[in-house]
Amino acid sequence: MAKDKVGLIIIGGSAGSLEVLLQVLPKLKENFSIPIVIVLHRKSADDSLLVDLLSSRVSVPVREIEEKDPVNRSGIYIAPADYHLLFEEDGTFSLDYSEKVNYSRPSIDVVFESAAGVYGSSLVTILLSGANADGTEGCKVVIQKGGITIAQDPDEAEVAYMPGQAIAADAVSYTMKIRDMISFLNAL
Amino acid sequence: MELNVTDKEMEVLLKDIFEQYGYDFNDYTKASLTRRINRLIALDKFPSFAEFRFRLRNDPDYLKRFIEEVTVNVTEMFRDAFFYKAIREHVIPVIATKPFIRIWHAGCATGEEVFSMAILLKEANILHKSLLYATDINPNVVEQAGKGVFPLARMKEYSQNYIESGGKHDFSSYYTAQYDRAIFDRELKERMVFATHNLVSDSSFNEFQLILCRNVLIYFDKNLQDHVFTLFDESLETLGYLALGAKETIRFSHIGKRYSQLQKDKIWQKIK
Numbered sequence: 274m275a276k277d278k279v280g281l282i283i284i285g286g287s288a289g290s291l292e293v294l295l296q297v298l299p300k301l302k303e304n305f306s307i308p309i310v311i312v313l314h315r316k317s318a319d320d321s322l323l324v325d326l327l328s329s330r331v332s333v334p335v336r337e338i339e340e341k342d343p344v345n346r347s348g349i350y351i352a353p354a355d356y357h358l359l360f361e362e363d364g365t366f367s368l369d370y371s372e373k374v375n376y377s378r379p380s381i382d383v384v385f386e387s388a389a390g391v392y393g394s395s396l397v398t399i400l401l402s403g404a405n406a407d408g409t410e411g412c413k414v415v416i417q418k419g420g421i422t423i424a425q426d427p428d429e430a431e432v433a434y435m436p437g438q439a440i441a442a443d444a445v446s447y448t449m450k451i452r453d454m455i456s457f458l459n460a461l
Numbered sequence: 462m463e464l465n466v467t468d469k470e471m472e473v474l475l476k477d478i479f480e481q482y483g484y485d486f487n488d489y490t491k492a493s494l495t496r497r498i499n500r501l502i503a504l505d506k507f508p509s510f511a512e513f514r515f516r517l518r519n520d521p522d523y524l525k526r527f528i529e530e531v532t533v534n535v536t537e538m539f540r541d542a543f544f545y546k547a548i549r550e551h552v553i554p555v556i557a558t559k560p561f562i563r564i565w566h567a568g569c570a571t572g573e574e575v576f577s578m579a580i581l582l583k584e585a586n587i588l589h590k591s592l593l594y595a596t597d598i599n600p601n602v603v604e605q606a607g608k609g610v611f612p613l614a615r616m617k618e619y620s621q622n623y624i625e626s627g628g629k630h631d632f633s634s635y636y637t638a639q640y641d642r643a644i645f646d647r648e649l650k651e652r653m654v655f656a657t658h659n660l661v662s663d664s665s666f667n668e669f670q671l672i673l674c675r676n677v678l679i680y681f682d683k684n685l686q687d688h689v690f691t692l693f694d695e696s697l698e699t700l701g702y703l704a705l706g707a708k709e710t711i712r713f714s715h716i717g718k719r720y721s722q723l724q725k726d727k728i729w730q731k732i733k
Contacts, residue, residue: 339710359490359496360492367492369493369496370535372535387496
């Protein structure tokens with residue numbers, strides 16, 4: 274895949290992934306012009322906290338997604354707690370309050386699968402630390418549609434299980450440490 | 462490999478359902494609808510799209526299952542406790558001044574939010590002069606909602622939500638536990654009217670002081686949302702309230718200008 278074709282980056286994480294985001298996102302170059310969607314397993318009470326935490330550290334706009342928001346050319350989008358996040362063909366976000374998947378809502382599998390259907394080979398997904406198997410099935414679909422999947426190096430992850438599952442399922446294009454993720458993203 | 466319906470197949474399917482049964486899903490958001498239909502095809506193990514389509518066309522009972530599984534009926538009591546706190550503190554004192562109160566829960570699913578509202582009204586001593594209309598597209602869930610019976614296993618979580626919403630009583634005083642079920646007091650139910658109503662095709666049926674429609678509009682495209690906003694606008698008294706889900710808004714709709722939002726909550730008052 275030509276690197277200039279990346280249209281969307283999705284970062285999924287669970288336990289132990291917030292710290293990774295706080296290390297990676299502030300290191301992105303100033304004019305980073307690919308939208309990044311963050312999907313974390315978390316409690317709904319933390320909603321504005323995450324936006325506040327990131328806003329003060331990055332140069333691009335950070336916002337929590339509301340239904341039908343357009344996916345703009347740049348910016349960091351936070352998936353709201355307690356909804357599944359889906360992508361529409363017309364370039365907007367869709368929310369869905371259906372059953373939990375992998376005990377999770379948002380489920381990383383659901384987000385990855387939906388984005389793969391719309392973005393195909395222009396999608397890059399990153400799976401971070403976590404204690405849940407969510408994300409593995411989604412990575413398989415992303416690969417099948419020609420996208421790139423990255424897993425955080427389990428040796429470095431606070432909880433190795435989640436990236437480990439995806440790697441074991443052979444659903445990962447690259448395994449990366451935090452510093453490699455930063456240079457990979459900045460080279461896109 | 463799981464079956465995934467194509468856009469073309471989706472079009473054919475929705476046309477069938479509309480022509481044969483009169484349910485119009487054409488203006489539902491595609492991402493969610495497609496996911497629900499793929500899920501149903503997998504759940505019921507259809508070997509091909511053609512067989513799924515054939516079953517739907519020829520078996521009206523299967524259409525009921527389709528409606529039930531494709532529309533989302535997930536709900537809980539006192540969901541988003543801060544929302545109920547806002548209703549308690551800002552909306553109830555205003556509507557309490559009316560001689561008679563009519564409230565509409567549009568898209569009530571299995572009824573958990575209707576019973577939550579009845580509890581708020583009872584605690585404000587206005588349940589006796591209120592009527593709660595609870596409607597849904599799905600006849601099966603409306604029937605279930607009318608029973609006021611919910612899983613006992615959820616009560617601990619609901620009790621927590623109730624307390625966070627400003628509830629001061631013992632939540633368990635509102636139901637009787639029987640095996641794995643919590644049977645809610647008849648008194649709450651006596652002020653409720655349950656009916657099927659399709660927001661796509663049915664019209665306004667009364668005038669209300671408060672309409673709640675939470676996490677339904679997320680499944681509708683912009684055109685259908687506008688249609689439903691018109692329906693709600695026609696069904697609300699001046700100074701009545703419209704309450705939506707945590708991530709929904711009327712801000713970009715044609716009725717938005719005539720409504721004023723209560724602080725940061727997803728509650729709007731019709732000002733003219």
